[in-house]
Amino acid sequence: KYLGGKCTFCGYDKCLAAFDFHHINAEEKSFGVGQGISECKKFEALLKEAKKCVLLCANCHRELHDEKRS
Numbered sequence: 001k002y003l004g005g006k007c008t009f010c011g012y013d014k015c016l017a018a019f020d021f022h023h024i025n026a027e028e029k030s031f032g033v034g035q036g037i038s039e040c041k042k043f044e045a046l047l048k049e050a051k052k053c054v055l056l057c058a059n060c061h062r063e064l065h066d067e068k069r070s
Contacts, residue, residue: 019032019055019057
């Protein structure tokens with residue numbers, strides 16, 4: 001909900017497990033938000049990192065990175 005609860009690109013909003021946090025500026029990335037959850041980082045640290053991101057569905061996230069590679 002904090003980042004809008006839907007994909008920033010396509011508006012997908014069904015399955016929470018289908019979302020990724022995409023860092024807007026990769027140079028500012030301290031850690032992956034999912035990785036931080038797995039490592040039990042403090043909520044404040046997770047929130048700070050999430051502020052550097054947009055919420056994307058898995059499909060849009062993969063397509064975005066594929067475009068950058070091409």
